[in-house]
Each structure stands twice: as C-alpha cells, then as structure tokens.
Amino acid sequence: MRLTCRSCSIRSRALCRALPEATLDQINRLARRRRVPAGRALFNEDEANNVVATVLAGVAKVSVSLADGRTQVVGLHFPSDFIGRPFAAPVAPLAEAATDVELCFFDRPRFEALLVEHKGLEEVFVRQVTAELDAAREWMLLLGHKTAEERMASLILQCLTRLEPSDCVAHVPATEVRIELPLSRTEIAQFLGLTIETVSRMLKRLSTVGVIAIESGRGIRVRDRAGLERRAEAGKV
Amino acid sequence: MRLTCRSCSIRSRALCRALPEATLDQINRLARRRRVPAGRALFNEDEANNVVATVLAGVAKVSVSLADGRTQVVGLHFPSDFIGRPFAAPVAPLAEAATDVELCFFDRPRFEALLVEHKGLEEVFVRQVTAELDAAREWMLLLGHKTAEERMASLILQCLTRLEPSDCVAHVPATEVRIELPLSRTEIAQFLGLTIETVSRMLKRLSTVGVIAIESGRGIRVRDRAGLERRAEAGKV
DNA sequence: CGGCGCGCTTGATACAGATCAAAGAAAACT
DNA sequence: AGTTTTCTTTGATCTGTATCAAGCGCGCCG
Numbered sequence: 001m002r003l004t005c006r007s008c009s010i011r012s013r014a015l016c017r018a019l020p021e022a023t024l025d026q027i028n029r030l031a032r033r034r035r036v037p038a039g040r041a042l043f044n045e046d047e048a049n050n051v052v053a054t055v056l057a058g059v060a061k062v063s064v065s066l067a068d069g070r071t072q073v074v075g076l077h078f079p080s081d082f083i084g085r086p087f088a089a090p091v092a093p094l095a096e097a098a099t100d101v102e103l104c105f106f107d108r109p110r111f112e113a114l115l116v117e118h119k120g121l122e123e124v125f126v127r128q129v130t131a132e133l134d135a136a137r138e139w140m141l142l143l144g145h146k147t148a149e150e151r152m153a154s155l156i157l158q159c160l161t162r163l164e165p166s167d168c169v170a171h172v173p174a175t176e177v178r179i180e181l182p183l184s185r186t187e188i189a190q191f192l193g194l195t196i197e198t199v200s201r202m203l204k205r206l207s208t209v210g211v212i213a214i215e216s217g218r219g220i221r222v223r224d225r226a227g228l229e230r231r232a233e234a235g236k237v
Numbered sequence: 238m239r240l241t242c243r244s245c246s247i248r249s250r251a252l253c254r255a256l257p258e259a260t261l262d263q264i265n266r267l268a269r270r271r272r273v274p275a276g277r278a279l280f281n282e283d284e285a286n287n288v289v290a291t292v293l294a295g296v297a298k299v300s301v302s303l304a305d306g307r308t309q310v311v312g313l314h315f316p317s318d319f320i321g322r323p324f325a326a327p328v329a330p331l332a333e334a335a336t337d338v339e340l341c342f343f344d345r346p347r348f349e350a351l352l353v354e355h356k357g358l359e360e361v362f363v364r365q366v367t368a369e370l371d372a373a374r375e376w377m378l379l380l381g382h383k384t385a386e387e388r389m390a391s392l393i394l395q396c397l398t399r400l401e402p403s404d405c406v407a408h409v410p411a412t413e414v415r416i417e418l419p420l421s422r423t424e425i426a427q428f429l430g431l432t433i434e435t436v437s438r439m440l441k442r443l444s445t446v447g448v449i450a451i452e453s454g455r456g457i458r459v460r461d462r463a464g465l466e467r468r469a470e471a472g473k474v
Numbered sequence: 475c476g477g478c479g480c481g482c483t484t485g486a487t488a489c490a491g492a493t494c495a496a497a498g499a500a501a502a503c504t
Numbered sequence: 505a506g507t508t509t510t511c512t513t514t515g516a517t518c519t520g521t522a523t524c525a526a527g528c529g530c531g532c533c534g
Contacts (some may be wrong), residue, residue, distance in 0.1 A: 017406040066377050066470055072378040088361050091375065116356045123324050123353070129366050130325040136373035137330065141301050143380035144430030148521070172370040185482060193381030195522060200483055217482075217530095233303055385491065422512060435491055437513055454500075454512075 035096040052084030058101035059182035073191035151231040152202040273334040279392035285373035289321030295338035317401040389439040390469040
C-alpha cells in the first residue's frame, strides 16, 4: 500500500488526535517523506537542527556518546512518535535508523510557526515531549538500579507494548506473541548499560526458564508475559 | 528581603525572558507562594496533578521508585526551574524538597489556559521541558556507562554550574569555589545509581587527589575544576 | 562450493562496586 | 550537658557484570 503524503500525518497518532481538518491539511502540505535504511543517520548535519519528523514505520534510536566512544542509546522511536525539538537548543543528539525506517518530516521553522498558530497542535506536542521525558525517567530507574535480567525483561516488554497493534484496544491477548527486536545485540547493550555478552547471557537465561523463546537472531517469542513482567521489576522469581 | 508575589516570576529566568509586561502581570496574578522544609513533599496528593511551579530558592528533587523500595532520583530543580507538566498524563512523579525550598506555584488549568493564550510563554515552556529531557539523557549516559568516580565528579560539576550566580555571565572564575551539596549521601546515591558507601569513598578519593576538599557533611570546596571536569568524563587521570 | 567477515554465543577470569559489619560524628531530644 | 538517633565514614568480604578469549553460525562474495 502506497502512503500518500496526506496519509503521513493521518497515520500519526501523535499528530492527528483532536486536530481540526483544516490544521491537518496545513500540516500535510509541509510534510515530506523519506526512507532510511537500517544503520543510517536519519538526517544529515545541515538538517539535524532544522527538521522535525514523525516515524511512520520501523524504529529509530537516539543516542549520546562520550569522547572515548562509550555510547548510550537514550530513546527509541516507534511508529507515531515525534523526533526533533521545536524551539530547542541547537545541539541535536544523533538519531539513526535501528531498522529500516519510513518517516515524514517537516521544516523546523515552519513547524514552529504551525505550533504557535494552532493551539491543539501545541498541546499534542507538549504531551509528546512529556511522554518522552517520562520514558527517559523510567529508563533512568532501570539504568541506576535494575539488574541485568530485569533490564532485559523490561526492554522486551517495551518492544512488545510498542510493536503490538494499538488500534484494537481490547484485542484478545495471544498466549504467545512473536516479535522482532528492533535492535542488534550491540545496540541493546548500549540501551541497557550492559555488554553484549551479558545481553546474550540474559536472553539465554530468559529462554531457559521459559518466558521467551529465541528464534533467529532478533526474532523472539514471548511465551509468558506475566513472568516477563515479574522479572522486569523484582529480580527474585 | 521579602519577595512579593510579583517578583516571584520576575526572578524566574524560565518565565521572564522575552515576555511582554502584560503577560507577566497576568501570570503574577495567578501565582501563590510556599516554603517547603527539606525532606517534605512539595505538593500533597490532591495538588500533585493540578499545579505547576517554579523554584525560587533551594533545590527540589524528583524521584521514581520500584515496588521493593529501590529509588532513583531523576531530576534536580534549581532556582528558576519549572516543576510540573501542563497537559500531561495524570501520573506525577514524587517531587520533594532536597533543601529548604521556596516556590511559586500556579493552578494547573489556569496555567494551561495562559500557555495556550500567550505564544511566548508556550515557547518558554517547551524550551524548559526540552532542557529537562536533555538533562535526563545526559544522566542516562552517566547511569549506563560512567564509573563511580566519573559519576561523583559529574554531580559536583552540575551543582557547581547551577548554584553559581548565573547573572554575571563573564565573572572571573574563583580559584576555589565553596558549595553546599543540596543532597544527603543517601540522595546522592539514589541519583548516581550507587550505594552511600561508594559515594562516601568517591568523595574521599576526590579529596585525597586534591580536586575537592570536604568541609562539613555537605559543604565542599572545589579546588581544581579542570581536574574535576577531566574526571567527569574519562576515568583515566 | 569454500573461504572470509561479522554478529552472536559460550566459557574462564578479574574487578568495581555491593554488601555486611562496626565505629565515629553530627544532630535532635530530654 | 548527656543521651539517643540518625547520618557518615571506614574496613573486610562477596558477587554481578565486565573483560578477555575462543568458538560458532550464517550470509556474502569470489
């Protein structure tokens, strides 16, 4: 199915809720689309500070690094999420495609103008940034105080939640759900504050106790979601 | 010096930049003031989701916890910082006074109305939230990948930066600066993802090598800021 | 088809920081 | 002032995760 530029924004939860048709039209007129293959930066240097975008398909990661190379993935952006910050400081962290990504982007100054002009849009945007902040804080708790196993379980749960079709609010939960982790082992390690070896061992551990099954490299089946939830918060079985 | 309610907002960097006099007047009319002694929650349960505030004096901390008690301090709010989120999800993390705090607070719905009405204010607010997100991300890097010594040095530097008088942009840097850490050892540990014992040992280490000197419990003198900066990012001396 | 490279797993060992234990030092209370 | 309580330091030991070091699987390309 080919998405038209119009449907870009329509498909974006973050943008479309409660906005009048006229506003959406205006937004859509500013939108441009782009596909970014896995591993590539979403924007080139010139763009980085002058665009905002929403993810249509795939998963993007945002990361920050220390001079000596230590890297922390600080956020994942799933379909419908915003990327970029209007009015913000001119230092953008690095945004890359974790999987192949399809996105819909806007010239920043114009988007800012829209933001100022349309009350509803501004509110939607504030909510989005706020949600991101909440996610960052939850991750701080994970990085500061959770064990390796809890971290791994938390990540799987987050992917599960965000990759599930969210439209059908009350769909019957499948006993076994298959998902494709959007990150490589290295990226998982950078997100969880662990090493790739530990990530590998924790995945193994979770699969030996039976809460997940590892299919191929990134593909896993969640066999016991409750067990996973328990393990995401309390170390003790 | 007694601060009038009017001067509340005037003193707040975040609120006063580039706002027209009329807007400030309107904001000031909605403001209420409060003093919170160290250790107390800033707001009671009813309020928590229905107010926003700016810190006038002292330092507030925001924290999230796991069921078993593990606690992560996810943010510090220094004078001029915002607390609370307009339009946000109805789950507010716990905000407490780290030191005695003086704040200026607003009824949330009214503040939201203001936000929608005044373009400039909204922009100021977005910037504030964005800055908070940046800080959270930098802290994620710290929690995920820095050593205990680097963490301790980073915290001291952050306090140093935020507690310095920021009005005098180009003031001559003193060779030795004395600051009062706004957090107890326990709180520092919860912020850095360490234990109190390790915090104590790292402070000792930094003082033995001479970059800081420990005066009383919370009072320290920064004797070698450059050394501290080096230690905040690179482990190796 | 076979070698080559890259991402992943697995095992052995080391170490930073946690945990356990106790003693000082400040506050807080009487 | 003296006692209790709470916070901080210091020391000894333990442990989870990093680090070091092979080995494995699989896609890629000649």
